Amino acid sequence: xxxxxxxxxxxxxxxxxxxxxxxxxxxxxxxxxxxxxxxxxxxxxxxxxxxxxxxxxxxxxxxxxxxxxxxxxxxxxxxxxxxxxxxxxxxxxxxxxxxxxxxxxxxxxxxxxxxxxxxxxxxxxxxxxxxxxxxxxxxxxxxxxxxxxxxxxxxxxxxxxxxxxxxxxxxxxxxxxxxxxxxxxxxxxxxxxxxxxxxxxxxxxxxxxxxxxxxxxxxxxxxxxxxxxxxxxxxxxxxxxxxxxxxxxxxxxxxxxxxxxxxxxxx
Amino acid sequence: xxxxxxxxxxxxxxxxxxxxxxxxxxxxxxxxxxxxxxxxxxxxxxxxxxxxxxxxxxxxxxxxxxxxxxxxxxxxxxxxxxxxxxxxxxxxxxxxxxxxxxxxxxxxxxxxxxxxxxxxxxxxxxxxxxxxxxxxxxxxxxxxxxxxxxxxxxxxxxxxxxxxxxxxxxxxxxxxxxxxxxxxxxxxxxxxxxxxxxxxxxxxxxxxxxxxxxxxxxxxxxxxxxxxxxxxxxxxxxxxxxxxxxxxxxxxxxxxxxxxxxxxxxxxxxxxxxxxxxxxxxxxxxxxxxxxxxxxxxxxxxxxxxxxxxxxxxxxxxxxxxxxxxxxxxxxxxxxxxxxxxxxxxxxxxxxxxxxxxxxxxxxxxxxxxxxxxxxxxxxxxxxxxxxxxxxxxxxxxxxxxxxxxxxxxxxxxxxxxx
Numbered sequence: 153x154x155x156x157x158x159x160x161x162x163x164x165x166x167x168x169x170x171x172x173x174x175x176x177x178x179x180x181x182x183x184x185x186x187x188x189x190x191x192x193x194x195x196x197x198x199x200x201x202x203x204x205x206x207x208x209x210x211x212x213x214x215x216x217x218x219x220x221x222x223x224x225x226x227x228x229x230x231x232x233x234x235x236x237x238x239x240x241x242x243x244x245x246x247x248x249x250x251x252x253x254x255x256x257x258x259x260x261x262x263x264x265x266x267x268x269x270x271x272x273x274x275x276x277x278x279x280x281x282x283x284x285x286x287x288x289x290x291x292x293x294x295x296x297x298x299x300x301x302x303x304x305x306x307x308x309x310x311x312x313x314x315x316x317x318x319x320x321x322x323x324x325x326x327x328x329x330x331x332x333x334x335x336x337x338x339x340x341x342x343x344x345x346x347x348x349x350x351x352x353x354x355x356x357x358x359x360x361x362x363x364x365x366x367x368x369x370x371x372x373x374x375x376x377x378x379x380x381x382x383x384x385x386x387x388x389x390x391x392x393x394x395x396x397x398x399x400x401x402x403x404x405x406x407x408x409x410x411x412x413x414x415x416x417x418x419x
Numbered sequence: 420x421x422x423x424x425x426x427x428x429x430x431x432x433x434x435x436x437x438x439x440x441x442x443x444x445x446x447x448x449x450x451x452x453x454x455x456x457x458x459x460x461x462x463x464x465x466x467x468x469x470x471x472x473x474x475x476x477x478x479x480x481x482x483x484x485x486x487x488x489x490x491x492x493x494x495x496x497x498x499x500x501x502x503x504x505x506x507x508x509x510x511x512x513x514x515x516x517x518x519x520x521x522x523x524x525x526x527x528x529x530x531x532x533x534x535x536x537x538x539x540x541x542x543x544x545x546x547x548x549x550x551x552x553x554x555x556x557x558x559x560x561x562x563x564x565x566x567x568x569x570x571x572x573x574x575x576x577x578x579x580x581x582x583x584x585x586x587x588x589x590x591x592x593x594x595x596x597x598x599x600x601x602x603x604x605x606x607x608x609x610x611x612x613x614x615x616x617x618x619x620x621x622x623x624x625x626x627x628x629x630x631x632x633x634x635x636x637x638x639x640x641x642x643x644x645x646x647x648x649x650x651x652x653x654x655x656x657x658x659x660x661x662x663x664x665x666x667x668x669x670x671x672x673x674x675x676x677x678x679x680x681x682x683x684x685x686x687x688x689x690x691x692x693x694x695x696x697x698x699x700x701x702x703x704x705x706x707x708x709x710x711x712x713x714x715x716x717x718x719x720x721x722x723x724x725x726x727x728x729x730x731x732x733x734x735x736x737x738x739x740x741x742x743x744x745x746x747x748x749x750x751x752x753x754x755x756x757x758x759x760x761x762x763x764x765x766x767x768x769x770x771x772x773x774x775x776x777x778x779x780x781x782x783x784x785x786x787x788x789x790x791x792x793x794x795x796x797x798x799x800x801x802x803x804x805x806x807x808x809x810x811x812x813x814x815x816x817x818x819x820x821x822x823x824x825x826x827x828x829x830x831x832x833x834x835x836x837x838x
Contacts, residue, residue, distance in 0.1 A: 292673045
């Protein structure tokens with residue numbers, strides 16, 4: 153076993169199996185509780201990431217104004233953009249760092265779920281390698297009962313409800329963080345990206361075990377709730393009325409894109 | 420729209436198209452389970468019958484080490500991906516070892532073998548039992564019989580087929596146990612047990628014994644499938660029971676090994692016992708089928724140990740620590756037991772695979788015989804005299820001469836490429 157398996161994957165798999173035992177022998181409930189737990193633990197990072205995204209959204213009108221003003225002077229444009237980002241505290245790097253920190257956790261959770269839901273002989277044989285011999289409780293649990301609600305968590309959802317849920321929740325979550333733009337080109341681009349990701353994941357849901365789809369749906373719902381309380385409805389507010397209003401705690405209202413604040417003077 | 424935006428949209432579109440293709444038209448999209456299978460082989464009337472990982476049944480002359488006739492290729496109709504663009508036909512995977520029945524024909528001219536051989540296998544994906552005729556070194560072009568006659572079986576077949584009393588006994592994963600007539604694969608009876616079944620049935624006299632994932636070992640009447648008794652263990656059962664001297668031996672996923680009275684279904688003994696030393700307690704599943712030699716049962720475990728227990732008392736005779744996982748059922752050759760161990764049984768590469776020979780006369784173990792390509796071995800070992808056949812996960816068939824264990828294993832065939 154490599155260090156990744158010893159340090160991350162193996163503990164996660166065993167905890168998931170034990171959690172299934174105490175959650176009415178239901179790996180479905182274990183996936184839900186485990187996903188919530190992981191999201192709560194990573195809340196500080198998520199909050200940081202969301203606030204950074206929010207700041208980027210807030211300065212979009214100013215960036216567009218800069219584009220109009222200095223679009224032809226690339227050097228000046230870059231300078232002005234840098235000054236604006238510095239002043240607003242918005243940074244793409246912050247987003248990237250938090251995303252990269254979270255990535256291994258998501259990958260491990262993904263791998264753990266696929267392993268505990270072993271349906272084929274080779275997969276079950278493989279799962280046996282990960283169980284802790286000292287944890288007597290895990291052995292009688294295997295193979296896990298893969299039925300949850302209408303789903304067999306080990307195979308894709310034949311009723312296609314999970315792909316629809318994955319699409320819907322991911323679309324809402326993406327819509328909340330997608331910045332509104334007055335630039336029709338950027339708007340079209342944003343709209344396309346808004347559709348692309350949910351469609352891709354919905355198609356993946358058709359091929360992967362529905363236990364993974366369950367994880368995606370739960371994770372998306374948690375993201376939506378967190379985003380609401382940290383940054384408000386974001387781009388979704390436009391759907392409910394002409395004037396977006398943020399209701400989130402500590403969230404600042406998005407300034408109208410047509411009335412940018414005074415730009416900092418260029419040095 | 421400027422070039423940059425167009426480029427982003429084109430790349431995004433390509434990514435989406437790629438994902439659709441990947442999820443809908445590729446093996447990744449169509450099968451979430453990687454199922455290569457692990458069939459063993461059967462020696463019958465001077466021919467060796469073995470199945471490959473890519474849906475072929477192959478007859479081999481074990482003396483000349485040549486393939487007899489053109490192998491049979493068995494395929495099934497894949498349902499395809501979301502877009503329905505997957506290949507319509509894919510090779511069946513076999514977890515079942517071919518079983519062979521000699522059929523005597525009175526008007527044949529052959530003096531050596533007056534008849535033909537009927538070879539039976541079960542497909543994993545489609546749950547179909549196939550019976551192919553092998554006569555005068557040639558396979559029938561199509562199966563003589565299949566079961567079910569039309570369509571697919573109710574679920575996948577993992578456990579081996581058992582030929583006894585002119586019947587084929589097997590179970591599908593959905594928990595249905597079947598008895599089919601070996602003559603024409605017509606159904607004699609079927610019984611539904613409320614559990615997944617990957618174990619193979621063992622038939623002894625008029626009783627069929629089979630283990631289930633619901634932690635029960637069942638004894639059924641082989642004539643009609645009615646239940647005689649069942650015994651509940653602590654863990655799921657995947658291993659195939661062994662019957663010896665009116666005792667059924669079975670191991671489970673909870674790492675216990677049981678001896679149960681074959682007539683009454685009462686527990687005789689269980690290993691580990693309360694006084695078993697901690698260093699002799701199994702630490703993983705009992706997966707492969709055990710073997711009995713001279714009043715001792717040798718139970719392989721995925722923890723890399725073979726536990727030798729007295730059949731009468733369950734007392735530990737010896738704990739053979741062979742290092743790596745044992746998922747392949749051992750084979751008995753005279754007084755020797757040949758065991759294959761693998762580091763891991765799933766990944767295809769970087770495997771450390773060793774074959775060991777346990778001498779039951781003095782319970783000594785040979786030096787490890789390493790397979791040259793480090794390929795995992797899950798398929799049951801099988802033997803012809805002193806020659807042991809090893810079918811690896813990469814579909815190579817090796818031979819090991821137990822009379823000369825110092826010699827290197829010989830690669831007989833790459834079954835995957837045979838035509």
